[in-house]
Amino acid sequence: MELLLSNLSHGFGVALTLNNVLFALLGALIGTAIGVLPGIGPVATISLLLPITFGQPATTAIIMLAGIYYGAQYGGSTTSILLNLPGEVSSVVTTLEGYKMARNGRAGAALTIAALGSFIAGSFATLLVAASGPLLTQVALSFGPADYFSLMLLGLVISAVLAQGSVLKSIAMVVLGVTLGLVGTDVQTGQQRFTFGVPELSDGLGFVSIAMGIFGIGEIILNLERPEARSVLSSKVGSLMLTREEAKRCVAPVLRGTLLGSVLGILPGGGASLAAFGSYMLESKVSSHRHEFGTGAIEGVAGPESANNAAAQTSFIPLLTLGIPANAVMALMVGALIIQGIQPGPRMVEAQPDLFWGLICSMWVGNLMLLVINLPLIGMWVKLLQVPYKFLYPAILVFCAIGVYSLNNSVFDVYQTLFFGILGYIFSKLKMEAAPLLIGFVLGPMMEEHLRRAMLLSRGDITIFVERPISATLLGIAFIALAAMLLPGLRSGKDKALAE
Amino acid sequence: MKISQKDLWAGFLLMFLAFIGLWINGGFLGLGLEQHTLGTARRMGPGYMPMLVLWLQMGLGAIVFIVGLRGGPDDLEDWKKLDFVTLAVAIAVGILIWRVMEATGYNTNYIQVGAACLIGLLLLAISPAWRPLGMVLGSFAVFGLLLEPLGLMVSIVALCVIASFADRDHRPLGVAGMCVFLCALCWFVFIRQLDIRVPVWPGSF
Numbered sequence: 188m189e190l191l192l193s194n195l196s197h198g199f200g201v202a203l204t205l206n207n208v209l210f211a212l213l214g215a216l217i218g219t220a221i222g223v224l225p226g227i228g229p230v231a232t233i234s235l236l237l238p239i240t241f242g243q244p245a246t247t248a249i250i251m252l253a254g255i256y257y258g259a260q261y262g263g264s265t266t267s268i269l270l271n272l273p274g275e276v277s278s279v280v281t282t283l284e285g286y287k288m289a290r291n292g293r294a295g296a297a298l299t300i301a302a303l304g305s306f307i308a309g310s311f312a313t314l315l316v317a318a319s320g321p322l323l324t325q326v327a328l329s330f331g332p333a334d335y336f337s338l339m340l341l342g343l344v345i346s347a348v349l350a351q352g353s354v355l356k357s358i359a360m361v362v363l364g365v366t367l368g369l370v371g372t373d374v375q376t377g378q379q380r381f382t383f384g385v386p387e388l389s390d391g392l393g394f395v396s397i398a399m400g401i402f403g404i405g406e407i408i409l410n411l412e413r414p415e416a417r418s419v420l421s422s423k424v425g426s427l428m429l430t431r432e433e434a435k436r437c438v439a440p441v442l443r444g445t446l447l448g449s450v451l452g453i454l455p456g457g458g459a460s461l462a463a464f465g466s467y468m469l470e471s472k473v474s475s476h477r478h479e480f481g482t483g484a485i486e487g488v489a490g491p492e493s494a495n496n497a498a499a500q501t502s503f504i505p506l507l508t509l510g511i512p513a514n515a516v517m518a519l520m521v522g523a524l525i526i527q528g529i530q531p532g533p534r535m536v537e538a539q540p541d542l543f544w545g546l547i548c549s550m551w552v553g554n555l556m557l558l559v560i561n562l563p564l565i566g567m568w569v570k571l572l573q574v575p576y577k578f579l580y581p582a583i584l585v586f587c588a589i590g591v592y593s594l595n596n597s598v599f600d601v602y603q604t605l606f607f608g609i610l611g612y613i614f615s616k617l618k619m620e621a622a623p624l625l626i627g628f629v630l631g632p633m634m635e636e637h638l639r640r641a642m643l644l645s646r647g648d649i650t651i652f653v654e655r656p657i658s659a660t661l662l663g664i665a666f667i668a669l670a671a672m673l674l675p676g677l678r679s680g681k682d683k684a685l686a687e
Numbered sequence: 688m689k690i691s692q693k694d695l696w697a698g699f700l701l702m703f704l705a706f707i708g709l710w711i712n713g714g715f716l717g718l719g720l721e722q723h724t725l726g727t728a729r730r731m732g733p734g735y736m737p738m739l740v741l742w743l744q745m746g747l748g749a750i751v752f753i754v755g756l757r758g759g760p761d762d763l764e765d766w767k768k769l770d771f772v773t774l775a776v777a778i779a780v781g782i783l784i785w786r787v788m789e790a791t792g793y794n795t796n797y798i799q800v801g802a803a804c805l806i807g808l809l810l811l812a813i814s815p816a817w818r819p820l821g822m823v824l825g826s827f828a829v830f831g832l833l834l835e836p837l838g839l840m841v842s843i844v845a846l847c848v849i850a851s852f853a854d855r856d857h858r859p860l861g862v863a864g865m866c867v868f869l870c871a872l873c874w875f876v877f878i879r880q881l882d883i884r885v886p887v888w889p890g891s892f
Contacts, residue, residue, distance in 0.1 A: 239881060355754060356694070359701050359747040365740050366708060373723075373733035380723060380733055381711055404823065411819035411853050577857055578865055581850045584823065585843055585869050588830040593883040601831035602800050605824050612820060616763065617697040635736040647729030 195317060198544030202552050207250050207545065210243070211553045212560075214251035218258020219561065222278075223266050223568045224579070229259040230622075231406060233519045234398035235583070237526070238590040245527040246542045250549040252523055256516050257309065257499045257550065260459055261557045264301040264492055265568055268294055277459035277495040280467040284480065284487030291483045295427040298565060300437050300485060301492040302558050308445040308493035309554035312500035315449055316507070317547050320536060323508040327533035332640035333651045337661040339630045339637070342511050344665040345454060346626045354672045357623045360614075364627025365634070367392055374636060387599040394522040396591060396600055397628060400607025401614065401621045402515075403587050407580045408612055427562055437489040440470050444493035452498030453505065454513065462498035463491040500550055506531060507543060511630070515622040518629040692763045694755025701748030708741040766816070773814040777821075781807030796835065804828040812852070822853035838886040839878070840870050 201207060221232045233252050240248035263278035268285035281301065288297040330338070343365075347357035370381040371391030382388040429437070447469060448462035470490040471480045480487055502513040503520075510532030512518040524531045529539060536543045561568075591604045614621050645651035653659045712734050713722035726732025781803040788799035805828040812821030826849035833842040847866045851857040877883050 242881060353694075355747070356697060356751055359697075359744065359751055362740060362744045362747055363701060363704065366704070366737075366744055369708075369737050369740065376724075376733050378723060378733040380737065381708070404827065408819045408823050408853075411823065575856075577851075577854045578861070580823075580854070581826075581847045581865060582869055582872075584826060584850050585830075585846055585873060588827060588842075588846060589839070589873060589877055589883070589885070592831075592834060593877070593885065596884055598801070598831045598835060599797050601827065601834075602797055602804065605804060605827045605831070608824050608827065609820075613700070617693045617700065618761075619697050631740075638736065639731045642728055642731060647727060649728070 190321075191318060194321075194540075194544050195548060197540065198317075198546075198548035199552075201246060201541050201545030202250070202548035207247055207549060208552065210247050210251040211254045211549045212556055214254020215258040215261075215553050215557050215560070218255035218260075219262035219265075219557065219568065220571060221255070222259035222262020222264075223571055228402070228406075229256050230398065230515050230519065230625075231403040231583075232259075233516060233523075234395055235403060235586055235590055237395050237519065237523055238594045240523060241526065245524065245529055245539070246545045248523060248527060249520065249542060249546055250553075252520060253503070253546060253550060254553045257496060257553060258557060260496050260499050261302065261305055261561055262568065264305075264488075265298065265561075265565060266572065268297045268301065268488070269565075269569060270572070277463050277499075278492075279460070280463045280491045281488055283467065284484050287481070287483030288485065288488065293433075293483065293485075296429050296433055296485065297488050298562065299427045299429055300433070300441075300489045302561050304437065304441045304444065304489045304493035305496035306554050306558045307441055308448060308497035309500055310551055311445050312449050312452070312497040313547060313551045313554070315501060316504055316550075317544075319504060320508055320543065320547070323504065324533045324536045327509050330533075330657065331655060332637040332644065333655050334657040334661065336634055336637040336641055337652060337658040337665070338509065339511060339634045341661045341665040341668075342505070342513070343623075343627060343630060344668055346514070347623045348668050348672050352618055352620050356618070357620050360619055360621065360624045361627035364624035364629075365631035367397070367624070368628045368631030369635075371632075374632075375639065385599075387595075387597060387603075391632070392628075393591075393594065393600055393603055394519075394628070395594055396603040397607050398515075398519060398522075398625060399587050399591055400604040400609075401611030401624070403583065404604065404608035405611025405615060405621075407583060408608070409615055410576065411580065433485050436476060436485055440466075440474065440486040440490035441493045443469060443473075444490035445497045448494030448497030449501045451494070452501030452513070459495040459498045459502075462494040466490040466494035496554075503546070503550075507535060507546070508533060510535070510633075512626060515625045518625045521629050689757060689760040691755040691758040691761040693761045694751055694758050696763070698748045698750075698752025698755055701751060702745055705741045705745040705748060708737065709745070712737045712741065764816075767814075769814045770816050773811050773817060777807040777811040780810055798832065801828050801832040805832060819853045822849055826850035826853075835886060836889075838888045839873065840888060843870050843873055 202211070217232065217236070218229065221229065233255055236252070236255070240251060243251070260277060264281045264285065267278040267281035268289050271282050271286040285297045285301070288294065343361045344358070347361045348354055368391070370388055372378070372382075372389050373380055379389055444462075444466040447466050448459075451462040451465055452459070467487060467490060470486045471477055474480070474484070474486045476484050476486055502517055505511045505513045506517045506520055510521070510530070512521050521531050529535065529542070587604070588601060591600050592598065594600050611621060614624075641651055642649075651658075652662060723734030723737065724732035725734045725738065728735075784806055785799050785803035788794060788802060793799055805825055808821040808825035808828060810821075811817045812825065826846045829849055830842045830846045833845055844866045847869060848862060851862045851865075874887070877885070878887055
């Protein structure tokens with residue numbers, strides 16, 4: 188406990204330096220902005236801004252990128268409530284009750300509880316990350332290569348199982364991602380693989396190019412193909428204060444949402460959207476006001492909003508302790524760390540205490556800033572929505588193009604991004620989910636390394652993966668997760684939760 | 688039997704990519720582009736993991752394909768004749784330009800790739816259904832082509848102008864204003880603040 192406190196005070200020392208506070212604020216503001224704007228999400232934004240963070244120290248860069256991620260959770264709820272227009276997938280459920288509340292003249296209350304719930308959940312989740320991080324790291328240090336391989340396999344399986352759409356296609360996309368990760372120099376022999384003699388490919392396909400091409404440019408093309416009518420702000424925000432009755436009704440949903448979100452966030456492939464859906468379903472079953480659901484029940488805003496923010500924070504746990512990304516945003520964080528020369532993994536706590544504790548504390552600082560800046564600035568965020576998309580997408584394209592060029596000062600990267608833009612377009616037309624691909628791409632090379640090491644240690648005996656207890660357990664869970672999705676009942680439940 | 692066209696094509700794409708990969712990886716009767724050493728399970732060579740992964744991808748692709756035979760109906764969008772023609776012409780012209788420029792030596796700094804992409808994509812955009820795709824990606828290609836010879840400002844303007852054709856609501860005045868605004872913004876953010884190494888004006892590199 189004392190150790191935790193001294194670590195936290197060290198972390199606050201890092202997080203509260205002027206530079207880091209400014210970048211956390213910048214990240215939170217950018218995150219809120221893209222959360223408000225539909226059509227551009229945290230994955231695209233973070234990949235867009237990755238090159239810009241190179242000039243910063245690693246800690247500052249990660250603090251800013253993290254700020255974008257949780258800022259987007261706040262911003263997404265604003266438009267859900269005011270305009271019935273979810274800015275992010277994770278705030279889709281907020282529209283169900285939040286917009287109804289706005290119709291009833293309680294928009295202000297809904298916005299307040301969304302921000303307050305997020306803050307409470309964020310604070311709890313930050314503590315959880317701080318407390319569990321070093322413990323899990325201890326466990327992770329006893330992992331051998333076989334265990335790592337199984338753990339990553341589990342991560343890939345779960346990320347595919349929990350993705351939207353067909354499980355089968357998601358698994359295929361994970362494998363395709365691993366395939367793309369094969370391009371480049373073989374680490375052990377130095378042989379060039381799948382490079383076609385192109386020197387730019389000897390370091391592998393560009394991570395930023397893939398993410399930007401598929402998530403940034405592919406999205407723009409799709410948005411232009413189906414122009415949507417923008418709804419206008421109809422309801423007034425009203426008083427931001429909660430009535431005593433409303434406040435009382437929110438306590439339990441916020442706590443339940445926080446707990447549920449924290450757990451779901453840790454799961455690989457989980458993350459904010461799943462947590463929000465889960466919490467909404469839970470509240471609509473257990474809340475004592477469940478008959479009001481569908482007419483603007485405040486529980487339906489408080490629970491999911493807390494859950495999605497808690498999950499956004501705890502999804503850092505697998506990344507910080509094991510070096511394994513739980514979702515596409517975390518895969519980008521791995522990319523950012525590797526570009527900075529830091530190998531994410533269990534040794535990060537000891538080797539990079541500034542980064543580890545500084546990031547954790549900055550999450551809390553960032554959440555506090557979001558609470559303070561968000562509510563008074565609501566009018567400004569709503570104005571942002573009035574920028575037409577036709578002026579927005581060329582700006583996004585310009586930033587993408589400059590960003591990707593400045594990675595290596597190479598035009599090749601621009602064309603590479605273009606190629607993945609085409610591929611991303613094809614994927615979305617064929618309903619192939621791209622997020623699992625990104626996770627497969629990041630984990631693939633690590634898996635190959637651990638597989639080869641494990642097989643060398645076991646002298647080519649494949650039973651090593653079931654003989655080691657940790658590895659066997661992880662493989663067992665992966666198997667159960669796969670098998671469970673083949674059960675029709677569970678599958679339809681998941682489809683219902685993700686389809687809305 | 689209801690066919691899901693999306694799944695059929697997805698399965699086909701996966702199998703096709705796996706096939707190409709396996710062919711490059713080598714191992715079949717000495718066929719193969721790069722011929723990676725396979726090694727043994729104990730000492731895996733550079734070709735071992737690709738072999739495992741690509742066969743897995745091939746298998747999954749086949750399953751997706753088979754499931755797609757009765758997973759539908761889930762059809763692709765309706766393509767008109769014009770769409771097919773522009774797609775075929777675009778690909779053919781693109782490959783032709785690429786090969787010709789490669790053969791005649793215009794291949795410094797991947798200019799042949801950029802030119803082939805740009806012209807192919809602009810041809811593609813003749814058909815209205817492909818316009819967002821062709822214009823957005825074409826604007827990206829033009830940026831790559833112009834950046835080093837003509838500098839950042841010209842490239843931004845060219846990108847904006849081409850990209851603006853992707854959306855029919857754009858008016859000339861609006862595009863001009865947007866170009867000026869984005870040039871100023873990018874100069875401030877990327878040159879003044881971040882100081883990235885990129886030519887700004889024509890002839891400054």
